[in-house]
Amino acid sequence: MNQQQLFEEIQKKRSFLCVGLDTDIQKIPPHLLETSDPVFSFNKEIIDATAEFSVAYKPNLAFYESLGSKGLVSLEKTVAYIKENYPEIFLIADAKRGDIGNTSNLYARAFFGEQDFDAVTVAPYMGEDSVKPFMTYPGKWVILLALTSNKGAFDFQFIEDRETGDKLFETVLKKSQQWGSEENLMYVVGATKAEKLKEIRAIVPNHFLLVPGVGAQGGSLQEVAHNGLNSKCGLLVNSSRGIIYASGEVDFAEKAKEAAREVQQEMEALLQEAGLI
Numbered sequence: 001m002n003q004q005q006l007f008e009e010i011q012k013k014r015s016f017l018c019v020g021l022d023t024d025i026q027k028i029p030p031h032l033l034e035t036s037d038p039v040f041s042f043n044k045e046i047i048d049a050t051a052e053f054s055v056a057y058k059p060n061l062a063f064y065e066s067l068g069s070k071g072l073v074s075l076e077k078t079v080a081y082i083k084e085n086y087p088e089i090f091l092i093a094d095a096k097r098g099d100i101g102n103t104s105n106l107y108a109r110a111f112f113g114e115q116d117f118d119a120v121t122v123a124p125y126m127g128e129d130s131v132k133p134f135m136t137y138p139g140k141w142v143i144l145l146a147l148t149s150n151k152g153a154f155d156f157q158f159i160e161d162r163e164t165g166d167k168l169f170e171t172v173l174k175k176s177q178q179w180g181s182e183e184n185l186m187y188v189v190g191a192t193k194a195e196k197l198k199e200i201r202a203i204v205p206n207h208f209l210l211v212p213g214v215g216a217q218g219g220s221l222q223e224v225a226h227n228g229l230n231s232k233c234g235l236l237v238n239s240s241r242g243i244i245y246a247s248g249e250v251d252f253a254e255k256a257k258e259a260a261r262e263v264q265q266e267m268e269a270l271l272q273e274a275g276l277i
């Protein structure tokens with residue numbers, strides 16, 4: 001999927017919501033535990049309930065890998081289900097990968113060759129040769145960690161370069177633009193750091209940003225949109241727990257739908273206000 005197609009989906013659905021499929025077996029409603037694949041059963045119902053309000057899904061690999069081979073089967077079935085039933089939806093593997101080039105090549109093959117993800121989250125720490133292998137697949141995207149939503153973001157990401165005065169996350173944004181373009185590179189910016197989005201937009205005016213941290217982590221969608229929207233929306237805002245665990249009972253899918261609709265309606269108003277729909 002290219003940038004224009006993603007923007008058109010956003011306009012069509014009047015939403016830039018990414019639903020995080022962080023499916024924790026310990027939080028799945030008890031009645032689903034009797035099915036042969038509780039994680040997939042949960043995901044399928046969540047997807048069917050929220051697809052009309054979301055333009056992207058983001059399974060976080062930790063939730064699947066932690067279940068061993070069974071979890072990987074649930075993930076594969078989830079990917080296949082989305083691709084078959086909702087092919088217009090942008091599918092992100094939240095894996096935060098990155099290693100020496102030879103190894104990154106195989107990570108890239110895992111997500112883009114073996115599985116049919118549209119994008120994968122990548123850590124920039126090991127530099128250019130660790131990131132570029134993910135960019136060799138046409139139509140596929142790298143989503144590079146820039147300024148993350150967690151407290152630990154302050155450990156390294158704000159360290160200033162003595163020569164340029166740039167903070168580390170600014171260096172990541174600037175340097176990585178030599179590796180890819182706005183057609184294959186997005187950045188993660190946490191919603192909890194929304195006040196930084198204006199400065200970030202000055203460096204990357206046209207790139208899409210994946211913004212996690214609204215909902216359970218308390219980031220403000222309004223602030224994210226006011227500081228981060230660009231002429232093609234340029235934002236995918238993720239909420240995981242705030243949507244998929246809106247209820248832990250038999251009505252979980254219905255409640256997830258309501259939660260997704262609520263966010264979509266707020267997004268629609270923000271898109272209208274910005275003249276994007």
Ligand SMILES: O=C(O)c1cc(=O)[nH]c(=O)n1[C@@H]1O[C@H](COP(=O)(O)O)[C@@H](O)[C@H]1O
Pocket residue numbers: 020022060094121147148149150188189190212213214215216217238239240241242
């Ligand atoms: O790369 C990410 O998606 C990510 C980056 C970041 O800075 N902060 C962050 O929360 N995430 C992920 O986004 C999701 C947030 O989940 P909720 O807090 O439940 O909405 C989790 O899957 C996190 O691993």
